[in-house]
Amino acid sequence: MSTPNSTISTARRWWHRGSADHGWLKTFHTFSFASYYNPQWMTFGCLRVVNEDRVAAKTGFPTHPHNNAEIFSYIINGKLTHKDSIGNVETLQRGEVQFTSAGSGIRHSEYNDHPNDECHFLQIWYTPRQRNLPPKYYTLPQVKDEEKTNKLMTLIRDVDTFTPEEREKTGLLPVGRAIPAHCSLTTRTSILTPGNSVKHILGHESKQSAGERWSFIHLAMTSGYKDPNALKKQVQKDIAGYTQHKDRLEHAARYCKSVYGVTPNLTGDASKGQVNKLKATDPEKARVTLTYAQSRDGKIAGENKKMLALSNAESMIMTHSLRILHDGILVGVNTLINDNPQLNARLLNPLLDGKEVPLDALPRPIVIDSKLRTPLDCKLLNNARQGTGKKPLIFTSANGEEAKATALREAGAEVVKVTTDANGHLSWSDLLTALRQEHQIESVMIEGGATAIESLLAAHAEQTLINELIVTVAPNNVGEKGLSYRAPKWVTKQTLPKEKNANSLANTNSLAPLQCDPQMFQSDVILTWSQGKNDKEEAQIRIGDQLLSEGDGVFLRGGQVGEEVEITNVGDRNAEFLLFDIEPEEGDDY
Numbered sequence: 122m123s124t125p126n127s128t129i130s131t132a133r134r135w136w137h138r139g140s141a142d143h144g145w146l147k148t149f150h151t152f153s154f155a156s157y158y159n160p161q162w163m164t165f166g167c168l169r170v171v172n173e174d175r176v177a178a179k180t181g182f183p184t185h186p187h188n189n190a191e192i193f194s195y196i197i198n199g200k201l202t203h204k205d206s207i208g209n210v211e212t213l214q215r216g217e218v219q220f221t222s223a224g225s226g227i228r229h230s231e232y233n234d235h236p237n238d239e240c241h242f243l244q245i246w247y248t249p250r251q252r253n254l255p256p257k258y259y260t261l262p263q264v265k266d267e268e269k270t271n272k273l274m275t276l277i278r279d280v281d282t283f284t285p286e287e288r289e290k291t292g293l294l295p296v297g298r299a300i301p302a303h304c305s306l307t308t309r310t311s312i313l314t315p316g317n318s319v320k321h322i323l324g325h326e327s328k329q330s331a332g333e334r335w336s337f338i339h340l341a342m343t344s345g346y347k348d349p350n351a352l353k354k355q356v357q358k359d360i361a362g363y364t365q366h367k368d369r370l371e372h373a374a375r376y377c378k379s380v381y382g383v384t385p386n387l388t389g390d391a392s393k394g395q396v397n398k399l400k401a402t403d404p405e406k407a408r409v410t411l412t413y414a415q416s417r418d419g420k421i422a423g424e425n426k427k428m429l430a431l432s433n434a435e436s437m438i439m440t441h442s443l444r445i446l447h448d449g450i451l452v453g454v455n456t457l458i459n460d461n462p463q464l465n466a467r468l469l470n471p472l473l474d475g476k477e478v479p480l481d482a483l484p485r486p487i488v489i490d491s492k493l494r495t496p497l498d499c500k501l502l503n504n505a506r507q508g509t510g511k512k513p514l515i516f517t518s519a520n521g522e523e524a525k526a527t528a529l530r531e532a533g534a535e536v537v538k539v540t541t542d543a544n545g546h547l548s549w550s551d552l553l554t555a556l557r558q559e560h561q562i563e564s565v566m567i568e569g570g571a572t573a574i575e576s577l578l579a580a581h582a583e584q585t586l587i588n589e590l591i592v593t594v595a596p597n598n599v600g601e602k603g604l605s606y607r608a609p610k611w612v613t614k615q616t617l618p619k620e621k622n623a624n625s626l627a628n629t630n631s632l633a634p635l636q637c638d639p640q641m642f643q644s645d646v647i648l649t650w651s652q653g654k655n656d657k658e659e660a661q662i663r664i665g666d667q668l669l670s671e672g673d674g675v676f677l678r679g680g681q682v683g684e685e686v687e688i689t690n691v692g693d694r695n696a697e698f699l700l701f702d703i704e705p706e707e708g709d710d711y
């Protein structure tokens with residue numbers, strides 16, 4: 122369990138925060154600050170400011186006043202010189218924390234004296250419960266990365282949890298001593314290495330013994346500055362759409378990279394073995410992307426299962442790009458009979474070098490066909506015979522259908538018998554194992570139809586089988602007669618209008634929404650969920666069902682003192698974060 126059951130989590134995405142680039146200062150604001158004002162984001166309990174700043178060399182914040190705020194700087198990189206009106210002058214570096222309780226009033230400056238390097242730091246403000254306290258200044262001795270690696274280190278806690286002698290000590294604190302703050306808030310930090318987790322107990326080192334406790338976790342942007350304006354421009358272009366085929370290919374490739382960390386081959390010269398394919402993440406089973414297109418009202422086909430062109434031209438190119446990343450592509454036999462699909466990547470042609478997608482890059486078609494109803498003249502078999510598609514693999518439970526199996530084999534298919542349960546359902550787990558172990562399929566893209574989607578999502582509730590779920594949501598409604606599918610709540614709450622959410626499968630085993638960057642393909646929205654273990658160029662952590670990328674934060678409410686919050690590094694890079702554990706105050710409403 123990574124967050125308490127009662128937890129309500131709200132992500133604060135990096136691109137959605139207030140931000141400014143003043144040249145000398147690049148800054149992000151979690152809450153309203155300076156010229157960024159959004160009444161939705163004002164405070165979280167006594168947490169008032171969470172800014173992530175990069176100050177250029179030889180610049181800084183000139184002397185300015187503060188009062189009735191507790192302010193601290195957590196240095197990530199570079200150096201920052203602090204000077205104040207109570208006589209403190211100090212240059213801070215990575216691993217150091219400086220805390221000012223401004224009380225009745227101080228003036229200070231923060232300056233980056235370095236000739237070349239920028240200073241990257243987090244600046245946090247709390248609102249103290251008492252006003253006009255005497256101003257105080259504290260510094261933590263430098264903490265080496267190792268001391269907070271894969272464990273939580275408390276930096277700051279409520280002054281009421283300190284002894285009277287400890288409260289008197291200001292300036293440089295003894296090693297291991299946290300800083301006292303005049304609010305019921307504990308601040309902790311950690312650097313998580315890939316694959317590792319830490320658990321925080323709500324109310325840790327606080328005076329609060331029972332009741333609700335909030336927390337906010339912010340993942341620092343340690344892999345470099347992410348430019349929100351560049352992203353905004355990109356999203357505007359993505360929404361406007363691309364007219365050139367080359368631009369559409371590149372957009373699709375960017376999307377694939379953002380999901381898998383792998384770019385599909387967009388030239389035709391990659392020979393066998395050089396084609397970029399997704400590797401299995403489990404030694405036993407094929408890796409799975411479940412993907413389909415639906416209307417806004419949750420339909421994947423029209424009346425009488427009529428195939429509909431739901432995706433627009435650009436998201437279709439994205440779908441074909443996904444196809445060439447996978448070794449196999451699977452559909453249920455009704456889809457085959459109904460749509461007579463080719464399941465190839467023809468929409469990518471011509472590729473960037475003018476060539477066509479080579480046969481080696483195409484996924485192998487896989488059909489689940491319990492009663493061997495695959496038509497002998499379907500396009501999949503025709504393509505295989507003509508050498509423009511790979512040999513289809515048909516999984517069946519049909520008994521006594523030897524003549525049909527032989528005919529299909531003669532028509533160019535490989536027919537494999539599998540066992541099914543009393544309802545005629547095959548085991549997805551066994552199928553994925555067979556694909557990996559017996560057919561060298563490391564990755565499979567499952568497109569539908571409704572029966573296949575529903576049964577796979579239901580099986581995933583019991584055992585993690587799906588690595589990525591990618592749903593293209595078209596902006597139109599199909600109406601009640603269209604073909605729908607049932608899905609668990611973690612899917613329907615994002616794919617269906619609110620009033621239709623009720624019709625969802627129970628599901629305990631979810632994937633995390635991968636919504637770190639908005640993905641628009643003109644008028645289509647692409648929703649992506651992932652196990653999150655992808656080769657990303659930045660750190661990623663998972664907290665409950667939230668996946669955070671660098672610069673993102675998550676607000677958690679509804680947990681109780683003593684309950685556990687687990688933070689897991691699901692990426693390939695070290696993840697450095699701050700955690701704020703807060704007592705909600707009377708009347709706090711968020």
Ligand SMILES: NC(=O)C1=CN([C@@H]2O[C@H](COP(=O)(O)OP(=O)(O)OC[C@H]3O[C@@H](n4cnc5c(N)ncnc54)[C@H](O)[C@@H]3O)[C@@H](O)[C@H]2O)C=CC1
Pocket residue numbers: 412413414415420421422426427428429431452453454455456457459460489490491492541545546547548568569570571572573574576577604
């Ligand atoms: N919008 C989209 O992205 C897509 C839409 N579709 C639509 O879906 C419709 C077809 O959907 P359905 O009728 O639900 O059929 P389906 O395509 O899921 O095929 C059902 C058949 O596949 C086999 N099958 C599927 N799951 C099985 C399981 N777990 N165990 C054993 N056998 C299994 C059985 O033979 C079953 O009769 C078509 O209208 C098609 O256009 C299909 C794929 C994608």
Ligand SMILES: Nc1nc(O)c(N)c(N[C@@H]2O[C@H](COP(=O)(O)O)[C@@H](O)[C@H]2O)n1
Pocket residue numbers: 413414428429430431432437440452456457460461462463464465568569593
């Ligand atoms: N991504 C997507 N968007 C739509 O609007 C669709 N109708 C589908 N359908 C799937 O694609 C198959 C057709 O494939 P080919 O074009 O013949 O290669 C169809 O059978 C569905 O699986 N997908």
